[in-house]
Amino acid sequence: MDGVYLTWLISALAIGVLLMPLIKPPWAKVTSDGFIDFLRRYWLHIAIVLVIYNAKDFLDEVDRILMANTDGMLNMTPWIYAIEADMVLWVQETFRADWLTAFMTHFYVVGFMVICYVSIFYFAYFDDRYMADRISLAIFWVYILAIPFYLFFNVHVTGNYIPGMETLAYNHTPEINDWFHRIDPLTNGMPSLHIAFPFAVWLCLLRFDTDGRWTNYRRIIFAFVLMTAFCILYLGIHWFMDIIGGMIVAAVAVNIAHKLADPFWKIFDERTINARLVTLLTNPKRALNVVKSSTKKQVEKFAKPTSKETGVVLAVVMIVIAGIITWDLTHQSIPAGGVDAPVGVEAADGWLITLDDKGDSVELVVHDLSNLNSDIEVNQPQMDENSTYDVRGDILVMANQTTAMVVDLTKPSEAKITMDVESPTDLTIVSDDCFALLEDGQVTYWSFDGQEKVGPTPSQGDSIILLESSNGQIALVFASDPDTVQLGIVDGEGLISINVNATADPGEDEILIDQGLNVDLENATITDISFSDNKLAATIDVNATTRLVLLDTITGDSQLVSDHKFAAYDPHVNYGVLMFSAYTEIDPLNASDKYTDREIYIHDFTTNLTKPLTADNLDQWAPMVLEDYYVYQQMNDDGAISVEVQAKEPTLQPYSSNILKFGVILVIALAFIYIMQKQREANESSRHGIEHAS
Structure with a gap:
């Protein structure tokens, strides 16, 4: 458990206890015995609240995957911004102060815990069962009603969307930033649960506190709602519309809770549950007869349904449909067929090329991305695990330790050229008619018909450690200057040097140093590069971690895209996005199972936002972005490695x-029947009322 979260939790519990003398009913007393007794009498009420709290983590992960897999199709933020414009920005700029930011950041979390999760303890401790029944169900229904919005009506936090606005709470300290980014997908704006939960509690007190015993607490909660409304606007988290949405959801939830409270607690009241358990243990035959009798009555009701039973069936059908669609949208990747143990993958222009270890041999498996179930036989040299290859257009270039070969994939059985090589470590297709070959730290350039060409090379005595290309441009990293990228063009020999700066926020470096790690910027080394057009991404090893830097090769601007503390790998730039893999722990080898694997992330150049493509316990790496697909490698639960292909456009x-x-x-049919039944029942009720009046 994070240190800052533990501090917040202890603070919330302490504040909750200290407030008890102030908010208790006038005749009640606070005793130590009460803390033990209320758990026995209200364990299910408390369990409902705790289940909601823990369920949010799971649903947030589902939401992250949905947003990535639907490529923002469910993003409703532009509509909210069109209505509100920069209203929340005015709030932040008008009141901004360091002391207020610090106070509101802690209030945002601790206050929420006190009001929403400690509230139920008050009513249980002081044995107000009528209020506890309704408030626990109201909190439950607030969250249930919010789920469809969070999954299918994504609204980004204001600090990540409005130009000039900051997420003050999320960026208050590096530790707090880490905590928020782990538990919050940053797209669950509508409705605001920070408003909905306390407002629902306040509405319950306003509606059901008939003798005024909770007057003090009702006033405290009302003040809390007002402060929270200002807090979530000021900190750059919510929109004004989110507040309205939270209030509406709270009002609906309270109405549902009131209607369902009596029938629900008639069955699940802790006292009746205890009595049933005694009956089950002492007289199981009688307990079985009771279950049979109750089941028979329910079946008879659905055999001759009223609008109530039809409504239940309608709700179940809609939940099942939503569940199936959600499952499908969160499982969009498809493994490439015919691949046993992939060693590496390249993909471009509709082709997927996998270097696959078949056990007795290593070979390239070629797929047309439109048909992943069958592979294409390709003429190739005897490949091994150290072989290198690249694909662009319909041209595949490959090389083992002694032979390089160029194949046109429209004629896969024929080799355009075959040439002798000496243990090449890399090759890349530079342009539509040229590829580069890296041997013993030196690069040569060749046309597809085997003619050597001119291109940039290192100076005498130097060597190349990294080679990458894009549309005739070439990026090199020299052994003599490992933190600098050299840019050139094919048919030219000049180079432009771009230094990669991996300097992070001092607070982030301090966290690494506190972990006993050395942040060595002076000896930083670039470990991987990728570029397209004017965007270049590079991972750079600073000893303590590996950071991902994105540079604009025209303006020279750069930014750290990955978390400054967590290791990032495998950058791939194309089609307006940067994909990479990264850990979410400083030391993943000693982390909990949830944080030992790498996840795939997508950084969009247009929005300058980074979102996860995967969020699970499987290890994923080596992502590539194509025009219509995302490709990455994945280790499944059984240890088998697969090549996953995911279409950008979601498909069912x-x-x-x-x-x-x-x-x-x-x-449609059930809705029609339900409406018809409701009208008939209303008609019969009116008729009986008229007859009774006459």
């Missing part, structure tokens, strides 16, 4: 599409 599997079609028809 045939079974999901068919279920959706059937579900729509079924929902």
Whole structure:
């Protein structure tokens, strides 16, 4: 558990206890015995609140994957911004002060814990079962009603969207920043639970506190709601519309909770549950008969349904449909067929090339991305695990330790050229008619018909440690200058030097140093590069970690894209985005299982936002972005490695599409029946009322 979170949790519990004499009913007393007794009497009420708290982590991960897999199609933030413009920016700029930021950051978390999760303890401790029944269900329904918005109506935090606005709370300290980014996908703006939960508690007190015993607490919560509204606007987290949404959700949740409280707690009241357990243990035959009788009554109700039963069926059908669609949208990647143990992958222009270890041999497996189930036989030299290869357009260039070969994939059985080489460590297609070959730290350039060409090379006595190319441009890293990228063009020999600066926020470096790690910027070394057009990404080893830097080769501007503390790898730039893999712990080898694997991230150049493509316990690496697909490698639970291909445009599997079609028809039919039944029941009720009056 993070140190800052533990501090917040202890503070919330302490504040909750200290407030008890102030908010208690006038006749009640606070005793130590009460802290033990209320757990026995209200354990299910407390469990409901704790389940909601823990369920949020799971749903946030689902939301992250949905946002990535739908490529922002569910992003409603532009609509909110069109309505509000820069109203929240005015709030932040008008009141901004360091002391206020510090206070509001801690208030944002601790106050939320006190009001939302300690509240139920008050009503349980002072044995107000009527209020505890309704408030626990109201909190439950607030979250249930918010789930569809969080999954399918994504609204970004204001500090990540409005120009000039900052997420003050998230950036208050590096430790707090890490905590927020782990637990918050930063897209769950609408509705604001920081408003919805306390507002629901306040509405319950306003509606159900008939004798005024909770007057003091109701006033405290009202003041808290007002402070929270200012807090979430000021800190750059929520929009004004999020506050309105939270209030509406709270009002609906309180109404639902009131209607369901009596029937729900008639079954799940802790006292009746205890009695049933005693019956089950002492007279199991009687308990079985009771279950059979209750089941029979429920079946009979659904055999002759009223609008109530039809409404239940309608709700179940809609939940099942939403669940299937959500599952499909969060499982969009498809493994490439015919691949046993991939050693490496290259992909471009509709082709997927995998170097695959077949056990008795190593060979290139070629797929057309439009058909991943069958591979294409290609003429190739005897490959091994150290072989290198590249693909662009319809041209595949490959080399083992002695032979290089160029193949046109439209004629895969024929080699355009074959040439002798000496243990090449890398090759890359530089342009539409040229490739570069790296041997013993030196580079040569060749046309596809085997003619040597001119290109940039290192000075005498120097060597190349990294080679990359894009549309006729060439990026080199020399052994003599390992923190600098040299840019040139094919058919030219001049180079432009760009230093890669991996300097991070001092606070981030201090955290690494506190972990016993050495941040060595003077001896930083570039470990990988990728570039396209004017964007160049480089991972740079600073000893304590590996940082990902994004540079603009025209303006010279640069930024750290990855978290400054966590190691990042495998950058790939193309089609307006940067993909990379990264850990989410400083020391993943000694972290909990949840943080030992690498995840895939996408950084969008247009929005300057980074979002996860994966969020699970599987290790993923070596991502590539294509025009219509994302490609990466993945180690599955059984240790097998696969090549995953995911379409940028979300697509439903045939079974999901068919279920959706059937579900729509079924929902229409059930909705019609439900409406008709409600009208008939209302008609009969009115008729009985008239007859009774006459």
